Amino acid sequence: MKLPKVYEPSLYEADIYALWEKSQAFLPRKTGKSYSVVVPPPNANGNLHLGHAITLGLQDIAVRYHRARGERALLLPGADHAGFETQAVYENFLAKEGKSRFDFTREELYSNIWDFVAQNRDNYQGQFRRLGASVDWSRHSFTLDEKIVKRAYATFRKMWDEGLIYRGERLVNYCTFHRTGFADIEVIYKEAKTPLYYMKYGPFTLATTRPETKFGDTAVAVHPDDERYQKYVGQVVEVEGVNGPFTVQVVADEMVDPNFGTGVVKITPAHSFDDWEVAQRHNLPAKRIINHDGTLNHLTGRFEGMTVLEARRAVVAALKEKDLLIKVDENYQNRMGHCYKCDTIIEPMLMEQWFVDMQPLAKPAIAALQAGKIAFYPESKKTQLITYLKNLRDWNISRQIAWGIPIPAYQNVDDTDDWIYNADDLTQEIIEKDGKTYRRDPDVFDTWFSSSSWPYATLNYPDDADYKDFYPLSLMETGFDILFPWVSRMLMLGLYVTNDAPFKAVYLHGLILDEHGQKMSKSKGNVVNPMDIIDEYGSDALRMGIITGMSAGNNQPFGVPKVISARNFANKLWNIARYIESVIPRAPQGEIIPRTDADHWILSRLDTTVTTIADCLDAYHFSEAYETLYHFVWDDFADWYLEAAKAEENLPLLALLLQSILKIAHPFAPFVTETIWQTLNWAPDTLLAITAWPEDLPEYDKKRVSSFTELKIIVTEIRAIAKAVGIQKMEASYAQSPLIADNQTLIKRLARLGALTEVTEGQGVQLTQTKEHVWLTIDYSAARHYTDTLAGEAASEKAAIERLEARLNNKNYTEHAPKAIVAESQAQLQAAQDHLQAIEQEIARFQTS
RNA sequence: GGGAUUGUAGCUCAGCUGGCUAGAGCGCUUGAUUCACAUUCAAGAGGUCCACGGUUCAAGUCCGUGCAGUCCCACCA
Numbered sequence: 001m002k003l004p005k006v007y008e009p010s011l012y013e014a015d016i017y018a019l020w021e022k023s024q025a026f027l028p029r030k031t032g033k034s035y036s037v038v039v040p041p042p043n044a045n046g047n048l049h050l051g052h053a054i055t056l057g058l059q060d061i062a063v064r065y066h067r068a069r070g071e072r073a074l075l076l077p078g079a080d081h082a083g084f085e086t087q088a089v090y091e092n093f094l095a096k097e098g099k100s101r102f103d104f105t106r107e108e109l110y111s112n113i114w115d116f117v118a119q120n121r122d123n124y125q126g127q128f129r130r131l132g133a134s135v136d137w138s139r140h141s142f143t144l145d146e147k148i149v150k151r152a153y154a155t156f157r158k159m160w161d162e163g164l165i166y167r168g169e170r171l172v173n174y175c176t177f178h179r180t181g182f183a184d185i186e187v188i189y190k191e192a193k194t195p196l197y198y199m200k201y202g203p204f205t206l207a208t209t210r211p212e213t214k215f216g217d218t219a220v221a222v223h224p225d226d227e228r229y230q231k232y233v234g235q236v237v238e239v240e241g242v243n244g245p246f247t248v249q250v251v252a253d254e255m256v257d258p259n260f261g262t263g264v265v266k267i268t269p270a271h272s273f274d275d276w277e278v279a280q281r282h283n284l285p286a287k288r289i290i291n292h293d294g295t296l297n298h299l300t301g302r303f304e305g306m307t308v309l310e311a312r313r314a315v316v317a318a319l320k321e322k323d324l325l326i327k328v329d330e331n332y333q334n335r336m337g338h339c340y341k342c343d344t345i346i347e348p349m350l351m352e353q354w355f356v357d358m359q360p361l362a363k364p365a366i367a368a369l370q371a372g373k374i375a376f377y378p379e380s381k382k383t384q385l386i387t388y389l390k391n392l393r394d395w396n397i398s399r400q401i402a403w404g405i406p407i408p409a410y411q412n413v414d415d416t417d418d419w420i421y422n423a424d425d426l427t428q429e430i431i432e433k434d435g436k437t438y439r440r441d442p443d444v445f446d447t448w449f450s451s452s453s454w455p456y457a458t459l460n461y462p463d464d465a466d467y468k469d470f471y472p473l474s475l476m477e478t479g480f481d482i483l484f485p486w487v488s489r490m491l492m493l494g495l496y497v498t499n500d501a502p503f504k505a506v507y508l509h510g511l512i513l514d515e516h517g518q519k520m521s522k523s524k525g526n527v528v529n530p531m532d533i534i535d536e537y538g539s540d541a542l543r544m545g546i547i548t549g550m551s552a553g554n555n556q557p558f559g560v561p562k563v564i565s566a567r568n569f570a571n572k573l574w575n576i577a578r579y580i581e582s583v584i585p586r587a588p589q590g591e592i593i594p595r596t597d598a599d600h601w602i603l604s605r606l607d608t609t610v611t612t613i614a615d616c617l618d619a620y621h622f623s624e625a626y627e628t629l630y631h632f633v634w635d636d637f638a639d640w641y642l643e644a645a646k647a648e649e650n651l652p653l654l655a656l657l658l659q660s661i662l663k664i665a666h667p668f669a670p671f672v673t674e675t676i677w678q679t680l681n682w683a684p685d686t687l688l689a690i691t692a693w694p695e696d697l698p699e700y701d702k703k704r705v706s707s708f709t710e711l712k713i714i715v716t717e718i719r720a721i722a723k724a725v726g727i728q729k730m731e732a733s734y735a736q737s738p739l740i741a742d743n744q745t746l747i748k749r750l751a752r753l754g755a756l757t758e759v760t761e762g763q764g765v766q767l768t769q770t771k772e773h774v775w776l777t778i779d780y781s782a783a784r785h786y787t788d789t790l791a792g793e794a795a796s797e798k799a800a801i802e803r804l805e806a807r808l809n810n811k812n813y814t815e816h817a818p819k820a821i822v823a824e825s826q827a828q829l830q831a832a833q834d835h836l837q838a839i840e841q842e843i844a845r846f847q848t849s
Numbered sequence: 850g851g852g853a854u855u856g857u858a859g860c861u862c863a864g865c866u867g868g869c870u871a872g873a874g875c876g877c878u879u880g881a882u883u884c885a886c887a888u889u890c891a892a893g894a895g896g897u898c899c900a901c902g903g904u905u906c907a908a909g910u911c912c913g914u915g916c917a918g919u920c921c922c923a924c925c926a
Contacts, residue, residue, distance in 0.1 A: 207926065264926090274925070276924090334925090334926090381853085383853070384922090545874095550862085551864095557862085562874060564888075568888045571886065576885070623862090638885090722880095723880065724892085728880090752881095796870085803870080812905095817868075817906060
């Protein structure tokens with residue numbers, strides 16, 4: 001036998017993937033309807049986690065299914081340079097060597113990180129393969145590939161020309177550790193207790209959490225309707241400070257909550273988002289007092305050089321000394337922004353950056369969503385996306401890091417307001433144009449700016465055949481956590497650049513939690529590495545285990561028991577093939593026609609299963625599709641059909657059934673099914689991966705399907721009675737039953753009967769679940785347990801009959817409900833009555849004997 | 850403050866457009882080792898579908914309210 005007893009995935013998976021690759025199985029067909037998916041690019045420097053496993057798993061199921069349907073299916077792989085993310089990793093690496101990024105020029109740093117990433121590049125590609133992703137490697141893209149960079153520049157240019165890009169001095173979320181600005185969406189807000197200091201401030205007392213910023217104050221604000229302070233509004237007041245007296249203007253602004261603190265707020269426009277807004281409204285100057293490294297500058301006098309926190313302590317001490325500190329509220333809860341990478345408190349910093357005017361981009365996106373142009377799984381995420389887009393503010397796309405795509409803009413050294421677009425030779429730091437000297441913007445794009453064009457940039461927009469063939473994408477599958485940062489931007493830029501929404505459907509999976517529903521994190525030590533799971537249980541088991549009981553948008557705990565169950569299922573497929581191989585050693589021959597009742601029944605079940613799985617996958621109900629497959633293969637085929645077929649074999653049909661099972665199981669368990677296909681080698685030099693979905697299955701006879709259903713009922717009841725009375729190898733008899741007469745061998749085998757004989761009048765216990773006349777030879781004293789069971793069944797049937805009668809006596813029901821439903825109820829009532837009658841007869845027989 | 854979402858067996862979850870006598874995996878009980886598989890087979894136990902109200906012939910499924918939880922967004926010093 002070619003197939004060993006237990007399926008050992010690690011012995012086959014690598015070879016099978018290599019075979020697919022060598023055979024170019026994943027190149028799209030030249031013809032057929034297009035089905036295209038682009039993989040959300042993982043960080044080129046990192047390892048894949050379970051989130052990637054689910055994305056690749058779901059996409060691969062969809063793509064393999066559509067490939068089998070004869071479509072021109074493409075799964076395009078790629079990787080992300082992941083600008084700031086990767087640079088942060090590299091900085092940690094440098095720190096271990098006692099170095100910092102500030103020891104290098106931008107060019108050196110870029111080239112070092114390039115090498116650093118290149119070293120790890122095989123990593124994720126190997127992991128794609130281990131996950132069985134049927135990607136077309138010839139179309140692999142990296143976010144720093146020339147075509148992606150050029151696309152980012154072209155988009156920037158278009159926005160520049162159309163006035164959507166502007167350079168502005170604005171408050172920016174700034175991390176003083178990483179020394180770069182962030183988009184709003186990259187900031188993590190956390191609740192924390194921060195002391196609220198009440199201090200004397202000229203004629204006022206005011207409350208602040210940030211006394212150290214008072215050197216940057218240019219005003220003090222009160223609510224316009226606050227009678228306490230009316231007389232000061234519009235005046236300039238003198239304030240005694242720790243560095244001596246200074247003056248500020250008093251302004252009235254709605255922003256102030258008269259009930260908070262003392263109803264007076266000091267205004268520091270350069271270091272607070274609220275204050276900046278106030279300053280804009282009242283035309284107040286902004287005074288920067290914090291350096292990019294997080295220390296205070298020369299405007300703070302003796303506090304210069306201190307970090308913000310050091311300065312806070314020092315200023316508070318100084319205030320105390322000068323008797324300016326009134327009190328401190330230690331219980332104040334405050335929300336503060338943190339760097340999502342290093343947790344440093346985000347410092348609002350006044351900086352010149354490139355911004356994208358978002359509302360002109362958001363509006364078409366909202367319209368497309370509202371018009372229902374994109375299907376969302378789950379649907380509710382669409383509503384959330386619309387809400388997000390409606391409130392979207394301008395996007396800061398400048399990052400002060402080296403690892404990224406340089407912004408193609410140059411500034412006139414003599415006129416800071418004169419910027420020109422130039423993407424021709426960005427290696428030049430200085431260029432001359434029209435007799436003027438320009439210096440390159442040292443910043444790079446936010447990674448999301450370039451990755452937003454991923455769907456069409458990877459397909460070589462605008463002229464390439466790929467773009468024409470595969471855009472828009474059929475499906476975008478990713479985690480719901482990047483709905484806002486990525487999906488929203490792909491949608492907006494896709495519409496802006498190509499005039500077409502970039503995908504037809506968006507499927508969002510939830511977070512993968514640990515077995516106890518806890519978030520996975522390095523600090524908790526509960527992170528599961530998908531590669532470890534593959535090592536232990538196999539790639540197919542990981543894939544099927546992860547989609548078991550999964551639904552779109554909901555978080556899901558990762559459970560090893562589900563993986564084990566899936567591993568067992570893979571083994572089941574293996575052993576089904578092993579058995580069939582033992583009866584069909586070589587390529588099968590002969591006419592495929594159903595002969596037995598079991599043959600007709602299994603063909604009917606296969607027909608339903610193939611259709612159900614297709615419907616589920618068309619609707620992206622992955623979990624339901626898998627469950628349908630699982631129960632068909634295990635319950636129907638292995639437990640019933642194979643056992644029945646042992647009584648009477650139909651080898652050509654058996655072979656067809658195995659082949660059909662391998663085909664429909666392949667998207668869910670690509671490795672084990674292909675391994676079986678190759679090992680059996682019934683169709684030499686073919687790949688299951690590019691073999692067609694089952695079609696044109698043999699016809700079956702519905703009457704004979706019902707016959708087998710009846711046989712199943714009989715067998716099951718005999719087994720149950722045998723169990724209830726604790727007797728094995730019982731003897732049975734039957735009367736006036738062609739069905740049983742024709743299937744004696746089968747029944748004896750499946751019900752494990754010692755004998756089955758035809759009689760005119762039977763003795764012992766009569767079956768109640770079937771209309772066929774069947775008796776089990778048991779003396780009544782041995783069957784006492786069984787009478788209890790019957791009594792219980794009688795009670796539940798009576799209840800069912802009452803319920804059904806009540807329903808059918810209700811005229812509203814019979815008149816309003818669809819006829820088919822009413823007919824069904826009537827049939828159910830009839831069946832219940834028949835069954836009850838049979839049970840009662842049996843009970844009566846026990847009582848009289 | 851605004852928005853979304855969850856509450857179904859001991860555990861983790863399915864249940865799409867209302868027809869359910871409510872399912873799965875794991876766990877649990879009982880029995881089976883001869884011929885594909887103990888990563889197995891057979892038979893079972895286990896649920897007022899969070900609560901209350903409404904719509905409907907019919908509600909786990911739709912609507913409202915409440916209770917409990919989760920997430921996202923938002924400028925309170």
